[in-house]
Amino acid sequence: MEAFGLLLHGFAVLLTWKTLAVMMVGLVLGIFVGVLPGLGGPNGVAILLPLTFTMDPTSAIVMLSCIYWGALFGGAITSILFNIPGEAWSVATTFDGYPMAQQGKAPEALTAAFTSSFIGSLAAVLLITFLAPGIAAFALQFGPPEFFAVYLLTFCSFVGLGREDKHKTIISMTLGLLLAGIGMDTVSGTLRMTFGWNELLRGINFLVAVIGLFGISEILLTMEERLALRGHTASISLRVVLRVWKDLPRYWVTLLRSSAIGCWLGITPGGAIAASFMGYNLAKRFSKDKDSFGKGRIEGVFAPETAAHASGTSALLPMLALGIPGSGTAAILLGGLMVWGLNPGPLLFVEHKDFVWGLIASMYLGNVVGLVLVLTTVPVFAAVLRVPFAAIAPMIVVSCAIGAYAIQNAMFDIWLMLGFGVVGYVFKKIGIPLAPFTLALVLGSRAEDAFRLAMIGAGGDLRVFWSNGLVGSITTLALILLFWPLIGPLFERATRLWRPARGSRAA
């Protein structure tokens, strides 16, 4: 087992006091980010990214990924105790988590949430450990045409499979791709869309855009709502933890199902939000006692949390192996990798073994440490919500500004951040999704480079995208997904015509 040996090596890289300390700091910051309203996983990582600029890449990625795990854990706290989902993927957790807290079973609900988060992540990390090296090795054979085809597949699946209005997804994606093109063209060296403006020569930094789109706009949106809250406090005793853990084997089907859903949706661009709802709904559908869901059933906490975490973690698989992020936060981590001069993709597994396996080992360790940390410190984090929003809001604004400025030491970026904040606010309110924008902005120039390198190699012949079985099938699949909203209904009609002919249709 080569993966196993490399993983052990990864643990060896990781087990230094410095890395462990970095891990703890990352987890605590992450839980804060998850608990506080107006901050979320993506922004937390984006804002705190500058902190890591002076670290070595391994410590830096450990810290950032721990912020991410922490945020995943933290979202459950507010959902259960306050009925306020700190993150969109915790909405499904409130359905049964909050009723449990109202019945005085908050400790059980929290333990269930944290434990299932842990199980979900573990399933996804196992998947990454054994699948990622294989995929990366396979992808090493990829040339520019294959890479472009994979990028195309990512973009097309967003448009074809997304649940938002198609034209809004297209607006969001093309806008992201256009902004990614601003500045120096890497292939020919010509300036594009700068309008003679020096500040635009650098191009629009992806992280600045993310901080504005998610951080600033979220503050504006949060202020619109009523901020009063009422919730429970809870501390978890060892006895409760053991009692919940003893019951755990009874729910193995739910846990397994949710893990599988999460892993699948995390790898494809569906995301943790869809995964948590799907996990919950399927648990309900397959349950013998459907009516008890929504009234404080522990299974209703297990299902969405496992799925959300499995999906959040497995989103890192395509990022590591192919350089394509499976979620918004993975996209930001990818941005971070590029800041440190690491080029995400299959070569990472060859050229930076220490880094990759250190990161994978940190996923195991980070989740174990995170589980212990949240189980012991829940009351502290619940109390954070006592701090009035009027004190937190300006501090978040300042953190955003620091984050935006630090990336390129440019005052212009602070203004850009503010602009993106307003754009993000309006887009969210009129239903233009931000995820395609983020993805397009981070992948845009890589996709274009791949396309043009493929063109140079093939002498400008578009048929290069069907030149062999691999690239041909990926490109074809991408086009099918893009036009799925048109093809899907036809397909359905065809099957409907087919069925009565076989006489198997029951009335």
Next chain:
Amino acid sequence: MATPEAEIIVEDPTAPAANSPSVVATRTVDVVTSLLLLALAALLCFDNWRTGIAWETDGPQAGYFPFYLGVILAGASFYGLITSLATRTGAAQIFLTRDQLRRVMQVFMPTLLFCLFTQWLGLYVASFLLIAGFMRVIGRISLWKSLLSAFLFAIIMFITFDVAFDVIMPKGPLEAAFGY
């Protein structure tokens, strides 16, 4: 309801009222956004057309990709414009009520001022002013608490970023007086 543990309660006295009158309808914002996106697409297309959108023997010129992306953006925005003008049902949907506008402006204006001040006074002084002012004026938190938290936050940020991690922030006259 059995609640064995103590509860955490946070009030929000200045919350926006549910029946506050509408300032602008969602459809209006939809239309305006579509028009702005159309204008942006036209501008970018024009610039890329100047750069060159031809297809040479070794593939597309620099402006090729962005030009056609601009065309797609224009198309999608145009479609959005037509649908939002055509639908009657969305007309009544409220984008923002007057109370909500007030609250959003309560954050947006200070943030704008903060960005301006950062340019002249440096980030740390500006952040002190933002936090103290926001807590005092909008949060109605007592003066000493506001000043103390703002001061502590600015100092901690300074130590973390400028001193410990060597991430240099914009500075103004105050930091200069201390020799930074």
